[in-house]
């Protein structure tokens with residue numbers, strides 16, 4: 001069984017719907033102050049074992065970058081025991097992640113990607129009132145402390161119908177995790193070994209990760225935050241220009257995503273949207289690909305959801321070892337319906353990945369599945385919705401009889417504004433960090 005009372009709730013608990021969320025990043029200028037911050041914040045972080053807190057679905061989580069662990073004076077032997085990708089940091093991995101050109105770290109929102117981001121506090125709640133209640137003790141923990149500075153903040157909030165800014169329902173597909181007691185969303189997917197998502201337990205490969213000392217890593221995990229700006233007007237214009245009318249436009253959007261905007265999967269309703277199905281959490285993720293749709297005639301192999309989780313589809317490799325927990329929250333206002341010109345407002349997704357293996361899970365999916373198509377026989381085609389189609393030369397194939405349809409010239413709809421690789425410690429590791437005397 002997972003030790004839920006030692007694991008932060010942000011790791012395992014799905015976010016509430018609707019939600020409001022805040023990300024606050026801190027710089028630690030003095031190790032002693034950083035440890036004091038850990039001690040104080042440790043008191044407000046919520047464990048995964050407490051789904052019915054007085055603050056309802058509200059949770060506060062804390063994560064540290066590698067620079068943050070260094071700023072706390074974590075001993076070298078312990079630092080060396082963390083994963084290689086985490087130690088490099090996201091900005092150093094830009095090339096592998098497709099963060100080039102306009103998405104390159106040179107163009108990121110400051111101070112994201114710099115050595116100044118040490119601690120990230122995340123609070124998520126069903127409404128502003130509860131968020132404020134949860135943030136108050138956290139704020140008391142860091143306000144007026146010298147040696148600590150809050151240097152960046154991002155507020156997020158649910159958009160109507162819990163969609164992301166392009167207009168698709170988000171937050172549907174989640175893996176089931178052995179021993180968590182929290183069900184996954186696909187009844188046909190065997191629960192994954194806990195070690196895929198939490199350090200210190202056996203994973204799908206039969207291995208168990210650990211750190212020096214063990215208490216530092218056990219019940220913790222890695223979290224990847226990415227601020228992804230979405231070009232909504234550009235996306236709408238592209239759909240219009242590549243279709244011959246509103247119905248075809250919606251079908252094209254669904255083919256690119258693998259789901260209709262309502263969340264209804266093409267796998268279960270390939271010809272028309274079915275909003276009732278889209279809204280039904282018992283049915284909207286109950287499908288596989290291979291037996292029913294090996295050729296991708298319903299859900300194209302190149303669509304966002306089939307790339308990012310090919311389920312049982314035939315691909316090079318094994319899909320199960322590249323699963324992830326996602327905790328995306330939207331920022332910025334919705335672009336009003338029908339608007340096709342960019343209004344210059346920043347909107348997008350604070351994408352959050354949770355998993356015990358940044359390289360095998362997040363980086364692999366981002367580089368091999370989203371920004372390449374070889375794994376399913378799709379050549380070098382990238383994800384049509386979120387792929388790094390920086391030169392405007394993206395391609396997408398819709399399998400069709402008698403002839404497939406090939407869409408060309410897809411522009412870049414998503415720009416990386418910044419991000420960090422973080423470690424989300426257990427509650428006991430937060431205390432260990434607070435008690436360091438190096």
Ligand code: HEM
Nearest residue numbers: 164168169170171172173228305308309349365366386414
């Ligand atoms: C702005 C960027 C993004 C947008 C708009 C977006 C949108 C969506 C939507 C609408 C869904 C379907 C609903 C759901 O299952 O929750 C989805 C699923 C998913 N996305 Fe994304 N996404 C984005 C970025 C990413 C990134 C960066 C990754 C990974 C590197 C990713 C991985 C996934 C995965 C694994 C699923 C679930 C697939 C499944 O199990 O069916 N997404 N995304």
